[in-house]
Amino acid sequence: MSGEVMLETSDLSVTFYSQAALRSVSLSVPTGTVMAVIGPSGCGKSTLLRVMNRLAERSPGARITGAVYLHGENILSRDTDLSHLRRRVGMVFQQPNPFPFSIFDNVAYGPRLAGERRHEVLRDTVEASLRQASLWDEVRGKLRRPALSLSGGQQQRLCLARALAVGPEVLLMDEPTASLDPVSTARTEELIEELKHRYTIVLVTHNLQQAARVSDYTAFLDRGILVETGPTPVMFTAPRESRTEDYLTGRLEG
Amino acid sequence: MSRRRGVTITILVLALCGAALLLLVLGEVVAVGWPELGAGFRAGPADLRPELFNTLYMVGAALVLSVPPGLLAALWRTEERAPRLLEDVAGLLSSLPSVTIGLGLFVLLIATSGWPFSRAAGILALTAMNLPWVTAASIPVLRQVGESRRQASLALGASVWATAVRVVLPEALPGLVAVAAVGAARLVGEAAALLFTAGVNAPARFNWSPWDPGATLAIRLFRVGTESPHLNAQAMAGAAGIVLLLFTLVLLGVAGVLQRYLGRRAGVMDGTGRPGG
Numbered sequence: 001m002s003g004e005v006m007l008e009t010s011d012l013s014v015t016f017y018s019q020a021a022l023r024s025v026s027l028s029v030p031t032g033t034v035m036a037v038i039g040p041s042g043c044g045k046s047t048l049l050r051v052m053n054r055l056a057e058r059s060p061g062a063r064i065t066g067a068v069y070l071h072g073e074n075i076l077s078r079d080t081d082l083s084h085l086r087r088r089v090g091m092v093f094q095q096p097n098p099f100p101f102s103i104f105d106n107v108a109y110g111p112r113l114a115g116e117r118r119h120e121v122l123r124d125t126v127e128a129s130l131r132q133a134s135l136w137d138e139v140r141g142k143l144r145r146p147a148l149s150l151s152g153g154q155q156q157r158l159c160l161a162r163a164l165a166v167g168p169e170v171l172l173m174d175e176p177t178a179s180l181d182p183v184s185t186a187r188t189e190e191l192i193e194e195l196k197h198r199y200t201i202v203l204v205t206h207n208l209q210q211a212a213r214v215s216d217y218t219a220f221l222d223r224g225i226l227v228e229t230g231p232t233p234v235m236f237t238a239p240r241e242s243r244t245e246d247y248l249t250g251r252l253e254g
Numbered sequence: 255m256s257r258r259r260g261v262t263i264t265i266l267v268l269a270l271c272g273a274a275l276l277l278l279v280l281g282e283v284v285a286v287g288w289p290e291l292g293a294g295f296r297a298g299p300a301d302l303r304p305e306l307f308n309t310l311y312m313v314g315a316a317l318v319l320s321v322p323p324g325l326l327a328a329l330w331r332t333e334e335r336a337p338r339l340l341e342d343v344a345g346l347l348s349s350l351p352s353v354t355i356g357l358g359l360f361v362l363l364i365a366t367s368g369w370p371f372s373r374a375a376g377i378l379a380l381t382a383m384n385l386p387w388v389t390a391a392s393i394p395v396l397r398q399v400g401e402s403r404r405q406a407s408l409a410l411g412a413s414v415w416a417t418a419v420r421v422v423l424p425e426a427l428p429g430l431v432a433v434a435a436v437g438a439a440r441l442v443g444e445a446a447a448l449l450f451t452a453g454v455n456a457p458a459r460f461n462w463s464p465w466d467p468g469a470t471l472a473i474r475l476f477r478v479g480t481e482s483p484h485l486n487a488q489a490m491a492g493a494a495g496i497v498l499l500l501f502t503l504v505l506l507g508v509a510g511v512l513q514r515y516l517g518r519r520a521g522v523m524d525g526t527g528r529p530g531g
């Protein structure tokens with residue numbers, strides 16, 4: 001861990017039709033770490049992720065103020081190249097959302113968009129990405145099969161491989177295990193442990209044990225406000241705020 | 255008997271009555287036209303081939319002119335979030351009576367600018383009818399494509415238009431084929447908009463000129479059936495009706511097969527439209 005900051009939000013506020021979803025959130029994510037974002041549903045976790053790759057502004061009525069720095073550069077600025085940003089900041093969604101293409105074409109989607117046409121290069125990238133997502137052993141020799149023929153857990157790892165194939169620095173994961181069975185969930189958690197050596201990860205999760213197991217830092221959001229953030233072991237054993245303690249002990253669910 | 259079953263049986267009986275009535279009417283057309291059908295494909299007063307050719311020519315040209323821009327307008331609305339007005343105007347224009355489009359173009363082109371009653375004028379009328387219709391009919395088809403796949407594509411760095419081409423269009427293709435086919439069938443059966451524009455005559459000799467008169471099968475059916483002095487005018491109209499029906503059935507049948515094929519292929523197609531791997 002270098003102590004360098006990869007991603008930082010400063011005074012970030014988001015409203016949808018003047019309904020506040022995030023209120024003045026200032027949070028920094030050190031390079032090469034896993035930051036877990038926890039909080040009751042509707043507290044703004046997904047919105048926070050979706051600002052970090054600028055998908056939030058697509059929602060009708062969205063208004064975003066403040067700043068989000070990636071390597072010190074404000075990505076909310078008007079002249080940010082969105083394609084370039086989104087190749088640096090990848091995303092895995094809550095529901096697996098593979099394209100109705102073959103397994104190969106799903107993973108090759110990003111590199112092809114970036115102009116890669118050489119089949120050998122695409123093949124190598126696809127293999128490397130599937131290996132990193134620990135899906136390779138299950139799909140080798142079946143890359144032409146439809147992605148939708150895979151199981152839910154496999155589809156989610158395929159979506160991860162698809163995001164990795166673009167070569168991001170940051171991975172945004174929005175409750176990636178919410179729709180998976182316990183075995184797939186455990187596998188995905190192991191994967192996150194492996195991936196954090198190469199990527200900076202922001203992991204939204206509903207599952208407090210998951211946050212405790214895989215994250216280095218935790219941020220607790222409540223009604224759009226960042227209540228507390230700090231190293232995960234400290235947050236889980238000695239939270240400073242009583243609201244955090246209430247949430248962690250299950251007295252604040254909703 | 256339960257109330258539920260009573261309703262089901264009533265609906266079934268009504269549907270059967272409707273189907274029987276339709277079959278009766280269509281059967282009548284076939285019965286009347288059958289004796290003259292052979293003459294429709296030989297030189298002579300009953301020859302249908304000029305009208306058949308005009309129908310293919312004009313509907314084909316109108317589709318080429320109207321489907322791409324209509325689809326583009328629909329994409330502009332669904333993908334680029336163009337103002338709602340676009341959708342409302344397309345909906346309004348596509349529900350105008352087609353005879354008013356014909357009249358408008360008649361005044362503009364033929365009465366004012368000296369165009370002849372021609373295939374070209376007819377093509378413009380069909381294009382004007384089909385453009386807003388394709389736009390309005392494509393929008394719901396494009397909306398059916400899952401927002402989650404759009405977001406996945408954008409999150410991988412694709413632009414809105416790259417997403418439209420690689421994700422939205424391939425997934426919407428079967429539905430869009432249906433839109434194009436129903437649009438084509440509407441144009442094939444159109445008479446009102448063509449009366450004042452394409453005219454009621456077909457060229458005596460085969461040629462491709464857009465300035466020659468452009469009577470279609472539907473126009474012939476209307477004209478021969480109502481004002482021809484021929485003794486067997488009804489039979490000639492019936493023959494045109496049979497060809498028109500067959501034409502429409504074949505069109506929708508081919509579209510249906512294509513739709514099923516595309517739907518099945520969608521599972522293994524890549525974003526560039528080629529089977530990948």
Ligand SMILES: Nc1ncnc2c1ncn2[C@@H]1O[C@H](COP(=O)(O)OP(=O)(O)O)[C@@H](O)[C@H]1O
Binds near residue numbers: 016039042044045048
């Ligand atoms: N596209 C949107 N339009 C309107 N309101 C939204 C939209 N997305 C989120 N919100 C609102 O913003 C708040 C935060 O939502 P979200 O970030 O999805 O919460 P979480 O992921 O923590 O459950 C919620 O009140 C939600 O209703």
Ligand SMILES: [Mg+2]
Binds near residue numbers: 045046047174
């Ligand atoms: Mg959420």
